[in-house]
Amino acid sequence: MGIDRRGFTLGAAGLGLTALAGAGTAAGAARPARSVKPAPGPAVPGRPDVVVLGAGVSGLQAAWLLEQQGLRVTVLEGRTRVGGRVMTLLDEPGYPEMGFNSMAEGYGRGIDAASRAGVELQEVGARYRMGPPPGLWINGQPLTREEWARFPGNPFPAALKAVMPAELVGRLVAERTRLKDWTAWTDPAQAGLDISLHDFLREQGLSDAAIRLAYDVSPYYGTSAYDVSALMMEYNDGFVKAQFAAGPKSLAVKGGNLHLPQGMARLLKGDVILGKEVTAIEAGATGCVVTCRDGSRFEAGRVVCSLPFSTLRFVSILPGLAGAQARAVATLPYQPLSIAFITAAAPFWEEDKLAPGMWTDGLTGTVIPQRYGATPEEITGFQVQARGALANYWDRLGRDGALRMIVAGLEAMRPAARGKLVPRAYFSWSQEAFNGGDWAYFGPGHVRDFATTMSLPAGRLHFCGEHTATGARGLEGALESAERAALEVLGA
Numbered sequence: 001m002g003i004d005r006r007g008f009t010l011g012a013a014g015l016g017l018t019a020l021a022g023a024g025t026a027a028g029a030a031r032p033a034r035s036v037k038p039a040p041g042p043a044v045p046g047r048p049d050v051v052v053l054g055a056g057v058s059g060l061q062a063a064w065l066l067e068q069q070g071l072r073v074t075v076l077e078g079r080t081r082v083g084g085r086v087m088t089l090l091d092e093p094g095y096p097e098m099g100f101n102s103m104a105e106g107y108g109r110g111i112d113a114a115s116r117a118g119v120e121l122q123e124v125g126a127r128y129r130m131g132p133p134p135g136l137w138i139n140g141q142p143l144t145r146e147e148w149a150r151f152p153g154n155p156f157p158a159a160l161k162a163v164m165p166a167e168l169v170g171r172l173v174a175e176r177t178r179l180k181d182w183t184a185w186t187d188p189a190q191a192g193l194d195i196s197l198h199d200f201l202r203e204q205g206l207s208d209a210a211i212r213l214a215y216d217v218s219p220y221y222g223t224s225a226y227d228v229s230a231l232m233m234e235y236n237d238g239f240v241k242a243q244f245a246a247g248p249k250s251l252a253v254k255g256g257n258l259h260l261p262q263g264m265a266r267l268l269k270g271d272v273i274l275g276k277e278v279t280a281i282e283a284g285a286t287g288c289v290v291t292c293r294d295g296s297r298f299e300a301g302r303v304v305c306s307l308p309f310s311t312l313r314f315v316s317i318l319p320g321l322a323g324a325q326a327r328a329v330a331t332l333p334y335q336p337l338s339i340a341f342i343t344a345a346a347p348f349w350e351e352d353k354l355a356p357g358m359w360t361d362g363l364t365g366t367v368i369p370q371r372y373g374a375t376p377e378e379i380t381g382f383q384v385q386a387r388g389a390l391a392n393y394w395d396r397l398g399r400d401g402a403l404r405m406i407v408a409g410l411e412a413m414r415p416a417a418r419g420k421l422v423p424r425a426y427f428s429w430s431q432e433a434f435n436g437g438d439w440a441y442f443g444p445g446h447v448r449d450f451a452t453t454m455s456l457p458a459g460r461l462h463f464c465g466e467h468t469a470t471g472a473r474g475l476e477g478a479l480e481s482a483e484r485a486a487l488e489v490l491g492a
Contacts, residue, residue, distance in 0.1 A: 096380075096425070146162075196228065
């Protein structure tokens, strides 16, 4: 029910820059470009060897790796904070996470980064599993699993009537995956599997009504099953199985995950400059120039860009990108996700005897209790999530309108909560200027079209970020991609 997305590989805890990743180039124009003068020839005293764009986990890791090999690095970040999609509300009870939530035991790179950054990891998986499972609410009414199995409006096939809506798609993908080796998901031999999730689910016997309820109401990726590649979902299933094989723990930074990128930034020797929104990148024959919205310009030998493609598509790039890489930058979609944080003045769930967590098919979304108090039993608040089309609807209402609607909806379904709910925060990743959505995902045909080419170097311009990783996702993917980009720079 949460956004606990684990990395796909069982990465080693120690890193070594002893291998060279493959390199490639791309040229051509993806969109109209602004005129930017090329950087002058040889290295200029004081000029960094590399400018890294973005101070999220991937950009900070790439900068650190390059500095360890003796390069001079400057990091530019458009926000007034580091962390990217790691965002903790440090002034709210329990330090609720609006982005990255936790890492699995198999996140070798993530665990190593936490150790270097000097932050303490704590096991939080038991807090997710504590208490009764989330209740199912259909048309505003609670249903037990037994009641759901008998419910007249249940659209699932007879053999799956007792499966809860939030469970069904994951179960079918796990049991009926066509992908024999999830690590080979980008191999051209798998191209025939790159169909829509909707088509895959129809092949499993689900009706359109069943797909809408089981997936489209609260899609993990996209706005509906039509938007998402089934091949990517099968890759995701491989990730889940690999992570469970590594161990059951989920790890988070004590006091809030934002302390991880803050600690990573403190390790850097070069400057991390905030408030620098990039508007243009020119990668010339002998160097690069990065121009920011405030008119400032930064010259370097190379650029490592960790910006999500949802942001990069509004940056002028010279020479322009071409072919599949240009299509990826222009079209790779990002997940609509909006999150409200609400506290309760009294434990209404003890009064109505219902599970504090809720999965609803209505406008209220998914309600996730947060257990980050002095003891795991204490509920410090509720994270209420909307994904896909519902997130876009919340955003149209605006912060105050969405919070009012959420509280009113919860009070209507659970009278014991009336007068006890306190809206504290609202955050939309779609409306976040430097992301335009939370995590990237592949639509039908995207894996075949550009998964293996979209992160290739374009001359002196290199790419990293979770969206460019092919062996991991989540935080581990961000770190994996930083390794590749650093190796490309060092081997150029």
